[in-house]
Amino acid sequence: MNVEKISTKKVSESVAEEIERLIKKGMFQEGEKLPSVRELCELFGVGRSAVRDAITTLGGKGIVYVKRGEGTYIREFDVSNLFNNQLLLPSADDIKELFQVRKILETGIAEKAAQNRSDQDLFVMERYIFNSTEIKWESDYHFHLAIAKSTHNEILIQFMQFISATMKKAINDFHHYIQKNPDKVKKIESQHYQIYEAIKKGDPDEAHRMMSNHLDFVEVELMKSHVLLKISDEK
């Protein structure tokens, strides 16, 4: 049969691809205005809806942004837009993989932090280590984020935030489990302090080692807490 799949393709999709192609080819300059919707209609020979759909899709992808009453502009390269925030929960296997990535990345971050940290960076870390008023796992998150920030590498920071956000939704129960065991909380706090000390000393290798210890411990506890099992049951 000569049933063409192409015929099922939406016009707006073709338009979106064509616009992407033109941007990639440099036909439209970065930060510059795209032709108006009606001009694009003539150019492609389609209705307004199709063009608007295409532009809306590109807007969702973060490739362009629309200013009402003004026009459509091409969004420039933006490190804060590198990662997709997915709404749904990752599976237990995904969490495991994600934690592997986190171990690799965050040990490296600790290393870099030990080299690049400023005194202000240390000050921020101290705030979240010794803070007892805030909820514990909020402090935990802020402490790890403070380390990432002292690398002064925006992409690393974004990536840490992304991983935290993705995991946070899934391992909320884990923190409750941990906080019922005061000895484990104490252990984590001491690990945090060791990491902090290594970064303060400016010793990359030790910072790496301490962070590795810490994350290994957390990983084991994470498994023990049966959180991952619960998630996979729900699926």
Next chain:
Amino acid sequence: MNVEKISTKKVSESVAEEIERLIKKGMFQEGEKLPSVRELCELFGVGRSAVRDAITTLGGKGIVYVKRGEGTYIREFDVSNLFNNQLLLPSADDIKELFQVRKILETGIAEKAAQNRSDQDLFVMERYIFNSTEIKWESDYHFHLAIAKSTHNEILIQFMQFISATMKKAINDFHHYIQKNPDKVKKIESQHYQIYEAIKKGDPDEAHRMMSNHLDFVEVELMKSHVLLKISDEK
């Protein structure tokens, strides 16, 4: 003054946020069908265009997908959708930051690969080490990707591909520069072989060290090639 910024907010954006909220709250099940556009119109009390715009935006973000004549479905968590492919070139500073991330990540990948590689994984690596027919930098890309694949961690693989894709567009000239210097090509090839040997031996520390050496060398050459300067001039 009580001038409300909200008034400038687009209706379709509000609808999109509301749908996101409902998905996040679990009101709509993963993989299940959303109410039809006309139902959502009644539900939110807005026109079809607004709802359609909202759905199209969510489609662009990869949160839902639409089957014509059937309905709108919620896309499930997908590791291949974690990273945004941006069309525009990163700046010189972005490239530097990106390379830092790559060093952290890929040394960790080499470590993991040394632990988890199967014999098939080694076989694939060999193919791209000793392949002399293919274009050099294509082999280079495939070799590094093969290492990532032998971690058997899908997120790591996706991340490597993402970094490669983002950098490839910007450092195309770099490969031309390298290939005009046969001694440097030889050096890179020998570094590749050392990485391969370490992974074959199953020695994570040596794999880490060899990969680190390799990337340090590449980084220096990258700076020397003035590619980064050229990019920043263009901006």
Next chain:
DNA sequence: ACCACAAACTTGTCTGATATGTGATGTCTG
């Protein structure tokens, strides 16, 4: 029981009308 056709959904596209935000232009006033 099975097959074919039709009906009843769905989304996709086009079109026209109206609302609203933005920028430029011209006009009026001090």
Next chain:
DNA sequence: CAGACATCACATATCAGACAAGTTTGTGGT
């Protein structure tokens, strides 16, 4: 002449109606 202000042109945003096209479902005839 300069600055405040009204106006106009043009952009997108939204709505509504009509029709096209795909999918599912049911129905009725064989």
